[in-house]
Amino acid sequence: MLSRIAESLFWIGRYVERADGTARILDVHLERLNHLPTDERRSVARELLGVMGARPQSEDFGLEELLHALAYDKHSATSIAGSLGAARENARRARETVSSGLWESLNTTYYGLNQHRKDVVGTYRFCHWVLERTAMVSGLADTTVSHDDSWLFLALGRSLERADMTARMLSTRDVLSAGMSWVNMLRCAGAYESFLRTRRAAFGDQHAAEFLLLDRLFPRSIVYALRDADDCLAKLDPSAQRVGFINDARRIVGQARTFLEFHRTDDLMSELPEHMERVQKAVAQASDAISRKYFNQADELAWVGEVS
Amino acid sequence: MSDLFQDYSEAAGRTGAYDEMFAPGQKARQSYGQVAGALRELSLADVSARADSMARTFLDRGVTFDFAGEERPFPLDIVPRVIPASEWDVLERGVAQRVRALEAFLNDVYDKMTVVSDGVIPRQLITTSAHFHRAVHGFEPAGGVRVHISGIDVVRDAAGTFRVLEDNVRVPSGVSYVLENRRAMAKGLPEAFGQQLIRPVEEYPRRLLSALRKTAPSGVDDPTVVVLTPGVFNSAYFEHTLLAGLMGVELVEGRDLICRGNRVYMRTTAGEQRVDVIYKRIDDDFLDPLQFRSDSMLGCPGLVNAARAGGVTIANAVGNGVADDKLVYSYVPDLIRYYLGEEPVIANVDTFRLEEKEAREHVLDRLDELVVKPVDGSGGKGLVIGPDASHDELEALRKRIIADPRGWIAQPVLQLSTVPTLSGDKFGPRHVDLRPFAVNDGDDVWVLPGGLTRVALKEGSLIVNSSQGGGSKDTWVLAGSPQVPVERLPRPSVTVRERVSVWPVESNWRDRQSEQQQQQISDAQEVPANA
Numbered sequence: 157m158l159s160r161i162a163e164s165l166f167w168i169g170r171y172v173e174r175a176d177g178t179a180r181i182l183d184v185h186l187e188r189l190n191h192l193p194t195d196e197r198r199s200v201a202r203e204l205l206g207v208m209g210a211r212p213q214s215e216d217f218g219l220e221e222l223l224h225a226l227a228y229d230k231h232s233a234t235s236i237a238g239s240l241g242a243a244r245e246n247a248r249r250a251r252e253t254v255s256s257g258l259w260e261s262l263n264t265t266y267y268g269l270n271q272h273r274k275d276v277v278g279t280y281r282f283c284h285w286v287l288e289r290t291a292m293v294s295g296l297a298d299t300t301v302s303h304d305d306s307w308l309f310l311a312l313g314r315s316l317e318r319a320d321m322t323a324r325m326l327s328t329r330d331v332l333s334a335g336m337s338w339v340n341m342l343r344c345a346g347a348y349e350s351f352l353r354t355r356r357a358a359f360g361d362q363h364a365a366e367f368l369l370l371d372r373l374f375p376r377s378i379v380y381a382l383r384d385a386d387d388c389l390a391k392l393d394p395s396a397q398r399v400g401f402i403n404d405a406r407r408i409v410g411q412a413r414t415f416l417e418f419h420r421t422d423d424l425m426s427e428l429p430e431h432m433e434r435v436q437k438a439v440a441q442a443s444d445a446i447s448r449k450y451f452n453q454a455d456e457l458a459w460v461g462e463v464s
Numbered sequence: 465m466s467d468l469f470q471d472y473s474e475a476a477g478r479t480g481a482y483d484e485m486f487a488p489g490q491k492a493r494q495s496y497g498q499v500a501g502a503l504r505e506l507s508l509a510d511v512s513a514r515a516d517s518m519a520r521t522f523l524d525r526g527v528t529f530d531f532a533g534e535e536r537p538f539p540l541d542i543v544p545r546v547i548p549a550s551e552w553d554v555l556e557r558g559v560a561q562r563v564r565a566l567e568a569f570l571n572d573v574y575d576k577m578t579v580v581s582d583g584v585i586p587r588q589l590i591t592t593s594a595h596f597h598r599a600v601h602g603f604e605p606a607g608g609v610r611v612h613i614s615g616i617d618v619v620r621d622a623a624g625t626f627r628v629l630e631d632n633v634r635v636p637s638g639v640s641y642v643l644e645n646r647r648a649m650a651k652g653l654p655e656a657f658g659q660q661l662i663r664p665v666e667e668y669p670r671r672l673l674s675a676l677r678k679t680a681p682s683g684v685d686d687p688t689v690v691v692l693t694p695g696v697f698n699s700a701y702f703e704h705t706l707l708a709g710l711m712g713v714e715l716v717e718g719r720d721l722i723c724r725g726n727r728v729y730m731r732t733t734a735g736e737q738r739v740d741v742i743y744k745r746i747d748d749d750f751l752d753p754l755q756f757r758s759d760s761m762l763g764c765p766g767l768v769n770a771a772r773a774g775g776v777t778i779a780n781a782v783g784n785g786v787a788d789d790k791l792v793y794s795y796v797p798d799l800i801r802y803y804l805g806e807e808p809v810i811a812n813v814d815t816f817r818l819e820e821k822e823a824r825e826h827v828l829d830r831l832d833e834l835v836v837k838p839v840d841g842s843g844g845k846g847l848v849i850g851p852d853a854s855h856d857e858l859e860a861l862r863k864r865i866i867a868d869p870r871g872w873i874a875q876p877v878l879q880l881s882t883v884p885t886l887s888g889d890k891f892g893p894r895h896v897d898l899r900p901f902a903v904n905d906g907d908d909v910w911v912l913p914g915g916l917t918r919v920a921l922k923e924g925s926l927i928v929n930s931s932q933g934g935g936s937k938d939t940w941v942l943a944g945s946p947q948v949p950v951e952r953l954p955r956p957s958v959t960v961r962e963r964v965s966v967w968p969v970e971s972n973w974r975d976r977q978s979e980q981q982q983q984q985i986s987d988a989q990e991v992p993a994n995a
Contacts, residue, residue, distance in 0.1 A: 158714050159731045248526070249696050252709035256525070264524045305733060392733075450733045 157253070162309045163451040164250035168262075169297075169313025170443075171243035175236045176290040177321030178208065181328065182226050182236075183283040184344045186276060189219060207328050210234040223279050230269075236286055237269050243293075255300035258293065265289045308388045312446070315384035316409075316439050322368055322378050323435040326428060338364035345376045365428065366421045378435055382413040385442070392450075404445035412438035468508055468891055472884060476893040479924070481879040482624045483893060484545055495548040495942055502655035503543070508889055515542050515886055518652045527644045530699040539935030540645050541885045542653055545896060545917040549944035552913065555626060555900060558810030559616045560909040561800060563902050566633055566787045568803035570610045573786060574601050584802045585795050589819075592870055593792065594840040595634070595785020597748060599755045603772045605781045607679025609906045612743075612779035613672065615639075615899045615915075618810060620881035627813045627878075629897065631793055633784045635745055638916040638936075639668060639901050640703035643710070645938040661943035663913035668901070669710035671912075672743075675905035676711075679777050680740045687740035690716045690730065694746050694762045704745050718746075723766025726773035741777040742767075748782050790839040790873045791817060816874040818865055827874040828865065831858045834874045836865070849926065851877060880926055883937060885919055895920045897928050898939065914939035 185204055189197055201222040202212055210225060210232065229235040233242060244266040247259050268289070272282040294314070301307045325344050338361045342348040351367050351374075371377040375384075389406045401407050412435055416424065424431055473490040476483045485496045492500035503511070522528070522537035529538050547555070572579050573590055580587040590596055615636030617629040646665050650657065673689060680687035693704035695717050708715035714730065722729045722736060729736040744751060750760040755768040770776045786792060794815040797808045816823040816834075827834060831850050838846040848861050865872050882893035900915035917937040918928035928934040 157733055158716060158720055159733055160717065160720055161714070162733045245696075248701075248705075251526070251705035252691075252713075252715045259526065260524055263526050267523065309733075452731060 157305050159451050161250045161253050162305065163447070164246040165253070165306055165309040166313040166446065166451070168243050168246045168250070168254070169310040169315075170317040171233075171239040171246065172262075172290050172293050173314045173317035173321065174233075175239040175243070175286055176294075177318070177325070178226055178234070178236050178239065179283040179286040179290070180344050180346065181208070181321075181325055182223075183280065184340050185328065186279060186283075188340070189222075190276065204328060207324050208234055209324075219276065223274065223276070227279055227282060228269075228274055236282075240265055240269060240286070240289075253306055255296065257296040257300040261289070261293045261296050265293065305392065308392050309450075312385055312388040312392070315381045315388065316442060318376060319378050319381035319385065319412075320436055320439040322376055322381065323432040323439075326365065326368060327432045329428075341365075341368070347374055347376060350374055362421060362425055365425055369416060369424065370421070379413055379416055382409055382416075385409050386413065389446075403449065405442045405449065408438050408442045408445060412442075468503065468506075468511065469884065470890065472891055472893070476882055479879060479882055479893055479895075480622060481893070481895065482620050482622055482881040484620075484881050484883045484896070485543070486884075495546045498658045498660050499544060499546060499653075499656045502653060502658070505655065511542060511886060512889075514652050518542065518648045521648060521651075522644070525644070526702060527641070527648075528702055530697065530701065533697075538641055539921060540641075540648055541883075541894075541919060541935055541937050542649075543884050543886070543891065544649060544653075544656070544938040544940050545883050545898070546940045546942065547914070549942050551626075552941045553944075554809060555618065555898075556911045556913075558626070558628070558808070559614075559618075559900050559902050559911050561804065561806060561809050562616055562628065562631065562796065563611055563614050563633075563904055563909045565796065565800040565803050566614070566631060567609070567611045567904065569792075569799050570633075570781070570784060570787055572803075574603070574783060579799070579802060582802070584798055585792070589791060589795075589870075590786060593786045593789045595748065595783065595789065597755075597783040597785075599768055600772065600781070600783040605771065606681040606774045606777040607741075607906065609675075609679045609779070609904055610781035610784055611787075611904055612675055612679065612781075614780075614902045614904070616902070617897055617899050619813070619878055619897045621813075622879045624881070626810050628793075628796070628810050629813055629878075630790060631788055631796065632899075633780060633787050635747065635780070636899070636901065637700045637703055637745075638899055638918075639912070640700075640706040641936050642901070642912065642914060642916050642939065643668065643706065645936060649938040663941045663943050665912060665914055668903075668912050669707060671903045671910050672707070673711040673713070675903045675910075676741045676743055676777075676779055678905045679779065681774055681777055684740045688738060689713045689741040689743065690739050692716055692718070692721075692742050692744045692746055694718075694750065698745070700745065707743070718762050718764045721764040721767070723764060723770050726766075726770045726775040728764070728767065728770050728776045739776060741779065743779050748785060751778075751782065785840075788840075790815075790837055790841075791819070791870070794873060813875050813878060818869040818872050818874060823874075824865070824869055828862060831862060833877065835877050836861060836872055836874045838871055839873060840871075847927075849877060877926070880920075880928075883917070883919065885921065885935075885937075887921070887923070892923060894923070895926050895928065896937065913941040 189200060192200060198218050201219055202217055205212060205222060205225055208226060212221065214221070225232065225235060227236050230237045230241055232238040244262045247254050247262045251259055272278050272285065297307065297310055301310070322345060325341065329341055339348065342351050342364055345368055347368060351364065354367070355363055367374060368377055370379050372379060374380060386406060386409050389403060389409065393403050416431070473486055476486060477488070485492055485500070487493050518540055519537055522540065527538060528535040569579065577587065579585050580590065611633045613636060615632040615638065617632065618626050619629050620626050642665055676689045677687050689711065690713055691704055691708040693701060693715055695701070698704070704715055716730055720730050721739065722731065728739045728742065730739050746762055749756045751763040752765060752767040753760050753763060754765045767778070768782060771778045771782065794812065794817055797812055800806055800808045816827050818824045818827060832853070834850045836848045836850070841847065848857060850858065880895040880897055883896050884891035885894035896917050896919045898915050898917050901912045903910045917939045918934050919937055920926060920928045921933055921935045
């Protein structure tokens with residue numbers, strides 16, 4: 157398939173997943189932010205923004221600014237609205253490749269972005285609406301796009317972003333001064349019920365972190381998402397069957413996954429923020445490697461010297 | 465008739481135009497019987513709700529055009545334009561005839577120019593056309609076709625006669641709305657489809673792909689076709705995605721292509737892949753910075769050489785614009801006689817050539833009564849309608865004509881025919897034109913039944929271009945007899961594997977059960993007989 161289209165599909169996957177992850181994180185943290193005294197609320201808002209990979213634009217950064225930056229800012233790739241707008245724009249550029257169901261659900265979502273109240277209360281509803289819409293988009297991608305290269309690029313973007321988002325979710329616990337309960341952390345990932353059933357309520361913090369990091373069966377755990385990404389990469393490049401990998405992206409993703417899987421949980425927990433940073437870095441590097449290998453574009457002025 | 469059409473006849477009568485739906489005296493024409501019947505059953509609220517729903521569907525589906533950087537749904541009116549079979553027969557023959565003549569003309573223009581030496585058309589007229597490209601002189605395009613896709617604009621004058629308004633054999637657009645309008649109308653006004661047979665339009669992408677493949681460079685077994693778009697900011701981007709999508713081919717931008725050794729390749733995730741046929745949706749001027757505008761980033765350097773060497777087919781061929789020149793248009797009836805030895809099936813609109821002194825003086829005296837158009841314009845750009853123009857505008861126009869008489873033509877103001885169109889709380893007469901699309905595969909010219917009916921949404925306006933506030937209508941061509949043989953195209957042969965049933969299906973199992981029960985029943989019935 158066309159490199160340019162493959163790139164668009166990869167980013168549709170990433171942006172939709174980013175909107176989903178951001179909505180989850182915002183939803184859970186808003187609840188707590190509301191209960192904090194004003195000063196503390198401001199500092200936590202700043203830190204939360206930092207975890208999501210952005211910097212406050214002004215000195216005067218509070219709850220309202222946080223909502224704008226994470227939910228409604230159409231010009232930022234960090235916000236939900238920005239991510240969904242970018243996903244839709246990518247789909248528009250790949251429209252002949254994606255299914256009409258996928259395109260229409262993204263397009264309708266985009267037009268629905270403006271129809272929400274932008275205060276704290278409205279943002280809860282907004283977040284839930286976003287979770288519904290992204291679930292729908294994902295579902296349509298899975299059921300209406302052939303699972304050939306086009307879907308693989310989309311799924312690859314989605315799983316890498318998911319690993320990144322869960323890492324950010326886990327970072328929020330230690331970075332934000334007023335620590336957050338693990339119950340809420342699990343709720344962030346939609347993992348609470350799964351976790352309870354798996355561990356039968358006999359759990360502590362360590363088990364919850366372990367679940368989100370290492371569980372091989374829960375789809376939003378980091379290890380699961382990285383394995384998904386690796387599967388996609390393997391299908392995209394079936395050449396490496398017997399010995400070694402020439403695919404940088406596979407090496408990076410595989411190293412990150414095995415690093416986590418073969419560490420003692422205690423050791424991971426004691427340096428959680430560092431490890432989560434490492435996961436995010438690996439995702440960024442893998443993304444670059446994928447760009448280099450598959451999305452090779454002409455330089456802005458690629459002249460082939462063949463003058464008549 | 466419900467009160468939706470109250471006062472309609474009177475309003476239609478005032479325009480002095482031919483009304484497509486109503487004959488004089490409020491009586492719906494026979495071809496509109498089913499549509500009129502369906503609308504009669506609806507209240508204003510029903511009609512508005514359906515129109516709203518159609519507009520919303522278009523926005524959700526992204527059936528839009530780009531207007532000053534903003535995506536807008538292309539307005540679709542709920543009353544279709546209906547063309548009876550007998551009238552369509554004329555249009556179909558006329559359009560195909562015109563395409564054949566223009567194809568012959570372009571072949572001649574870029575070769576021996578016998579049309580000039582035989583005195584049919586002045587040489588200077590051709591060589592001064594803005595779209596005459598010497599770069600393609602003297603080569604036969606791969607596949608032998610120049611006009612693969614054409615859109616011939618026709619209008620109906622006050623007497624009800626169809627006339628050709630202009631030819632588009634460069635990059636005619638709008639066919640996507642034909643396809644989308646039909647989909648929307650099937651849901652928006654299903655009652656009107658009723659018993660009558662409306663000729664389908666969905667065959668277009670298959671016909672187009674088949675023609676593009678057929679005209680591939682020789683020696684290519686399974687040609688790769690792509691659609692070349694200037695990109696997402698082009699006003700017709702939606703159409704480019706739709707056509708590529710419906711043909712199942714890649715939609716490429718110039719930067720996706722590479723020319724090497726007079727072959728064209730596209731960059732894919734599996735490396736470079738050869739491209740054999742390019743359906744270009746870019747103006748010639750932007751196609752190849754080596755040949756045309758060197759500042760263009762939209763095309764791909766080397767494309768024209770590759771086409772010249774026969775390494776790739778470009779549809780429509782480079783240089784076709786000379787046939788779109790409105791001064792050349794005025795000669796098309798002569799071209800039909802010259803190349804085909806036939807009389808034109810559809811007449812032109814009377815046209816003054818301003819290069820000719822007598823005509824120019826006549827026109828300059830009557831500027832306020834005529835329409836004046838630039839010869840190389842499209843989309844209604846630069847057109848001046850005399851009766852609507854101010855004194856200053858006309859004076860400015862006069863100066864421009866005197867400075868460049870080759871650049872303009874003049875025509876009488878035509879009262880384009882009208883069709884009822886929803887506006888506010890009632891139907892009003894609005895002027896329409898029609899763009900039938902034709903696909904030419906070298907052996908045969910196929911005309912899509914119908915085409916794009918564009919409608920001027922502003923009361924009294926004669927300008928139907930979407931960039932100037934026009935909308936569209938679904939165009940229905942009625943089949944002559946209810947038993948029209950469905951045309952079938954040979955499809956590429958596909959090996960179908962025999963279905964092997966692995967699991968016994970449920971219904972099968974039930975059949976066996978009932979079979980057995982029946983057996984038992986008949987056994988049981990037999991018992992008393994034996995007893």
